[in-house]
Amino acid sequence: MAKREDGKETRLRLLNAAGEVFAEKGYRAAKVADICKRAGANVAAVNYYFGNKKSLYREVWQHALENAEVALFFESAAGSSQDRLRQYIHELIKNFTATGNVGRFSRLYLMEMVNPTGLIQGAWHETIEPRRRKLHDILRNIIGPGAEDLTIRLCELSIVNQCRMFVTIKHSDVEYMLGRTIDPKLIDRLARHIADFSLAGIRAVGKLTG
Amino acid sequence: MAKREDGKETRLRLLNAAGEVFAEKGYRAAKVADICKRAGANVAAVNYYFGNKKSLYREVWQHALENAEVALFFESAAGSSQDRLRQYIHELIKNFTATGNVGRFSRLYLMEMVNPTGLIQGAWHETIEPRRRKLHDILRNIIGPGAEDLTIRLCELSIVNQCRMFVTIKHSDVEYMLGRTIDPKLIDRLARHIADFSLAGIRAVGKLTG
Amino acid sequence: MAKREDGKETRLRLLNAAGEVFAEKGYRAAKVADICKRAGANVAAVNYYFGNKKSLYREVWQHALENAEVALFFESAAGSSQDRLRQYIHELIKNFTATGNVGRFSRLYLMEMVNPTGLIQGAWHETIEPRRRKLHDILRNIIGPGAEDLTIRLCELSIVNQCRMFVTIKHSDVEYMLGRTIDPKLIDRLARHIADFSLAGIRAVGKLTG
Amino acid sequence: MAKREDGKETRLRLLNAAGEVFAEKGYRAAKVADICKRAGANVAAVNYYFGNKKSLYREVWQHALENAEVALFFESAAGSSQDRLRQYIHELIKNFTATGNVGRFSRLYLMEMVNPTGLIQGAWHETIEPRRRKLHDILRNIIGPGAEDLTIRLCELSIVNQCRMFVTIKHSDVEYMLGRTIDPKLIDRLARHIADFSLAGIRAVGKLTG
DNA sequence: AATGAATGAGCCTTCATTCAT
DNA sequence: GATGAATGAAGGCTCATTCAT
Numbered sequence: 001m002a003k004r005e006d007g008k009e010t011r012l013r014l015l016n017a018a019g020e021v022f023a024e025k026g027y028r029a030a031k032v033a034d035i036c037k038r039a040g041a042n043v044a045a046v047n048y049y050f051g052n053k054k055s056l057y058r059e060v061w062q063h064a065l066e067n068a069e070v071a072l073f074f075e076s077a078a079g080s081s082q083d084r085l086r087q088y089i090h091e092l093i094k095n096f097t098a099t100g101n102v103g104r105f106s107r108l109y110l111m112e113m114v115n116p117t118g119l120i121q122g123a124w125h126e127t128i129e130p131r132r133r134k135l136h137d138i139l140r141n142i143i144g145p146g147a148e149d150l151t152i153r154l155c156e157l158s159i160v161n162q163c164r165m166f167v168t169i170k171h172s173d174v175e176y177m178l179g180r181t182i183d184p185k186l187i188d189r190l191a192r193h194i195a196d197f198s199l200a201g202i203r204a205v206g207k208l209t210g
Numbered sequence: 211m212a213k214r215e216d217g218k219e220t221r222l223r224l225l226n227a228a229g230e231v232f233a234e235k236g237y238r239a240a241k242v243a244d245i246c247k248r249a250g251a252n253v254a255a256v257n258y259y260f261g262n263k264k265s266l267y268r269e270v271w272q273h274a275l276e277n278a279e280v281a282l283f284f285e286s287a288a289g290s291s292q293d294r295l296r297q298y299i300h301e302l303i304k305n306f307t308a309t310g311n312v313g314r315f316s317r318l319y320l321m322e323m324v325n326p327t328g329l330i331q332g333a334w335h336e337t338i339e340p341r342r343r344k345l346h347d348i349l350r351n352i353i354g355p356g357a358e359d360l361t362i363r364l365c366e367l368s369i370v371n372q373c374r375m376f377v378t379i380k381h382s383d384v385e386y387m388l389g390r391t392i393d394p395k396l397i398d399r400l401a402r403h404i405a406d407f408s409l410a411g412i413r414a415v416g417k418l419t420g
Numbered sequence: 421m422a423k424r425e426d427g428k429e430t431r432l433r434l435l436n437a438a439g440e441v442f443a444e445k446g447y448r449a450a451k452v453a454d455i456c457k458r459a460g461a462n463v464a465a466v467n468y469y470f471g472n473k474k475s476l477y478r479e480v481w482q483h484a485l486e487n488a489e490v491a492l493f494f495e496s497a498a499g500s501s502q503d504r505l506r507q508y509i510h511e512l513i514k515n516f517t518a519t520g521n522v523g524r525f526s527r528l529y530l531m532e533m534v535n536p537t538g539l540i541q542g543a544w545h546e547t548i549e550p551r552r553r554k555l556h557d558i559l560r561n562i563i564g565p566g567a568e569d570l571t572i573r574l575c576e577l578s579i580v581n582q583c584r585m586f587v588t589i590k591h592s593d594v595e596y597m598l599g600r601t602i603d604p605k606l607i608d609r610l611a612r613h614i615a616d617f618s619l620a621g622i623r624a625v626g627k628l629t630g
Numbered sequence: 631m632a633k634r635e636d637g638k639e640t641r642l643r644l645l646n647a648a649g650e651v652f653a654e655k656g657y658r659a660a661k662v663a664d665i666c667k668r669a670g671a672n673v674a675a676v677n678y679y680f681g682n683k684k685s686l687y688r689e690v691w692q693h694a695l696e697n698a699e700v701a702l703f704f705e706s707a708a709g710s711s712q713d714r715l716r717q718y719i720h721e722l723i724k725n726f727t728a729t730g731n732v733g734r735f736s737r738l739y740l741m742e743m744v745n746p747t748g749l750i751q752g753a754w755h756e757t758i759e760p761r762r763r764k765l766h767d768i769l770r771n772i773i774g775p776g777a778e779d780l781t782i783r784l785c786e787l788s789i790v791n792q793c794r795m796f797v798t799i800k801h802s803d804v805e806y807m808l809g810r811t812i813d814p815k816l817i818d819r820l821a822r823h824i825a826d827f828s829l830a831g832i833r834a835v836g837k838l839t840g
Numbered sequence: 841a842a843t844g845a846a847t848g849a850g851c852c853t854t855c856a857t858t859c860a861t
Numbered sequence: 862g863a864t865g866a867a868t869g870a871a872g873g874c875t876c877a878t879t880c881a882t
Contacts (some may be wrong), residue, residue, distance in 0.1 A: 005379045007866055026325060029238045032852060042868045045356050049866095066846060113378050114324050115236060125386070132387060153388050154403040160387075176335070177342060177370075178363050193364040196418060197411035204410030205403060220842090242877060252843045257878060429846055449658045452873060462847045467874060510760055534744050546804070552807060573808050576821040577855095578792050579806075585791045596755070597762060597790075598783050605697060613835060614785040620834030621827035628826060640863090662856055672864045677857060 011049045013039040018060045023107040028115045061123045064105040081141040086195045093191050110167045118160035141205035155202050162194045221259045223249040228270045233317040237327045264329055271333045274315040293353035296405045303401050306376035320377045353416035365412050370403045431469045433459040438480045443527040448538045474539055481543045484525040497509040508613045514613050517584035519598035530587045575622050582614045641679045643669040648690045653737040657815045691753045694735040711771040716825045723821050726796035740797045773836035785832050792824045
């Protein structure tokens with residue numbers, strides 16, 4: 001609570017506060033004043049550390065990517081392709097449901113998808129591409145080399161969009177549709193469901209076009 | 211340009227304009243002035259006809275829900291359960307990709323999901339429930355009476371969330387992942403993919419728990 | 421004092437108030453709030469009528485040019501070239517010392533010269549050119565066709581810059597140097613002085629280069 | 631980059647930087663942060679060394695006035711009165727067009743004239759008076775003892791205001807009116823022009839009132 | 841019944857200044 | 862003695878809303 005601190009610390013507090021507020025409200029609706037208040041700093045702090053709201057937003061993405069990316073991809077994936085797909089889905093869901101940087105980032109991501117700010121350009125594809133590549137390879141292994149590329153891509157979409165339900169899990173119809181509240185056990189069940197459901201789906205469409 | 215129209219007509223134009231703008235920008239980012247301009251009405255028109263922005267938003271939802279196109283949604287379903295599921299998916303996608311009231315409503319719906327305004331309470335469940343009921347019945351028929359209710363609900367989510375990718379089709383990663391732009395032929399392909407993928411998935415998880 | 425007036429009236433009041441404040445303080449130091457207060461309007465009035473401060477500034481120039489220009493050039497100039505020069509100088513000084521639109525414009529002009537805003541581009545040369553042309557022709561007549569063009573242009577500058585002292589007459593060293601306060605009689609004396617001084621000057625340099 | 635310089639040195643760098651920035655932008659538009667950056671000092675340096683922006687401004691004037699280049703201005707004038715006038719005009723113009731302290735000071739002076747800060751009271755007259763005195767004596771010699779004092783003062787104004795065109799030489803109409811860019815040769819030509827033009831003017835008005 | 845005029849509250853940003861070290 | 866951190870006050874702009882006609 002020292003009055004004049006390291007400076008990097010206040011900056012970090014602002015970054016985290018901004019991450020939360022942007023994730024909750026979206027870029028436009030997020031108020032600089034709210035961010036500062038949540039970080040325990042003055043209104044002018046955002047300008048002091050980041051220049052303006054736009055730059056702050058970009059830095060929040062940068063920060064989120066740098067920190068979230070770490071947890072994102074199990075490099076040591078092993079086992080059969082089926083096992084790897086299960087692992088992938090688990091990771092994806094964990095990513096979407098996580099608290100802290102990772103979960104927040106997922107929400108940030110959806111916000112940007114629904115209400116594009118046009119402020120993050122590069123970071124966007126840097127985020128998507130490696131995830132997509134990974135999933136693509138797994139699916140290719142499961143379906144076999146004979147399948148159309150489009151078939152695989154459609155499977156990617158089916159899987160990613162099933163997992164994405166977790167992004168909107170709050171305030172959404174997910175809980176309503178399941179008739180119960182979300183808890184870790186249910187999340188596990190969902191992950192298994194998506195894996196089973198998808199593996200069958202993949203095989204089915206793989207046969208049709210392979 | 212008539213100075214004295216019916217009065218109800220201006221009101222309707224405002225309602226439509228508001229639907230468009232809210233769907234495009236979301237509640238907060240939508241500007242009353244824009245809505246009025248698009249409706250060819252005065253700045254004060256919104257407040258004159260609807261009291262304020264919030265009431266206008268509620269009326270837009272009400273209007274959308276009362277709209278026959280949305281409400282009568284897949285009444286005429288017939289054939290085997292598999293066929294009815296295909297029809298359902300097609301309807302859902304058509305709904306999401308349609309222009310005019312229907313597609314706009316879908317976007318409104320997503321906007322509300324991501325950025326809840328807390329203004330529409332009742333209308334929300336009125337929308338979801340009948341759709342869900344319908345899908346539930348179809349799935350129950352396919353899976354059989356022995357299955358857990360939760361299993362069916364998970365399948366509902368899998369299907370709905372696959373279809374939901376169309377809502378964010380613009381500015382999203384869908385086109386990026388498919389490596390091509392969306393056109394009617396591709397939408398058809400996607401619908402078939404989701405149906406095939408899901409039917410296989412349903413059967414698989416049905417067996418596991420049934 | 422009607423609460424809701426013509427609208428053009430408030431706009432005009434803003435335009436005049438802005439003219440005064442910009443002339444007194446310069447573009448940057450002029451406060452929108454001050455302008456509005458002086459015009460008896462709300463802070464948002466500037467945005468309502470002119471969009472923003474910059475546009476207001478441009479409109480003030482436009483307005484000043486349209487109104488000042490009327491009084492600016494005696495089209496019916498007659499008499500010998502010497503007489504026309506005297507007339508020109510009188511006009512110029514009257515222009516610089518006038519109250520209301522004309523005098524204010526001169527100050528605006530000087531402000532722009534010292535602290536260019538880069539906002540008025542076109543209006544600038546439109547202002548200068550006709551004045552310059554007129555003086556140029558008079559001087560050419562006095563000096564004779566044999567003189568270098570540069571010589572004439574130097575005489576233009578000598579005259580214009582002598583007259584320009586009136587622009588800075590307040591807060592300046594003019595009163596201090598003259599040892600007395602400015603009054604209409606003194607202005608007359610100054611005009612005669614500048615005319616006599618300049619006519620002799622013109623003839624002298626005309627001989628040298630002619 | 632030394633952490634421990636004399637301390638006086640930083641102060642001096644600030645003074646010079648401030649002189650430049652104030653001259654370029656005027657008091658209000660000059661930013662403390664800019665001044666500090668240009669001086670290679672910390673944002674807090676101005677307040678540390680000078681208390682606040684106002685005091686810094688006053689010290690800049692004081693510094694400029696105390697500066698030998700400005701104060702010793704045309705001490706060594708000799709020759710006939712005509713020659714001394716030519717010298718005076720040359721000095722004045724050199725002063726206005728000079729780079730470094732002197733030219734900067736001229737601009738500071740004009741800024742203050744157009745946009746009085748009310749901060750320099752005393753220094754103001756200290757600047758004007760000795761210059762004026764000098765010119766006055768020269769003119770008195772040329773015109774002769776019989777002339778009205780007012781006549782001489784009017785001539786002073788004519789000369790000073792002709793020379794003053796150099797202060798606003800950038801961004802002004804001077805280049806536009808001359809139809810060419812300013813270079814040392816042209817400045818020389820202008821100095822000669824003003825001298826010739828003025829000498830003739832002086833003699834003419836001297837005769838009229840003498 | 842309908843509208844152009846006008847406003848107030850709130851937001852982002854700037855900047856001189858202060859403070860703790 | 863000097864500085865990076867932090868702040869408060871104020872300015873420009875946006876926008877939903879209100880008012881008089």
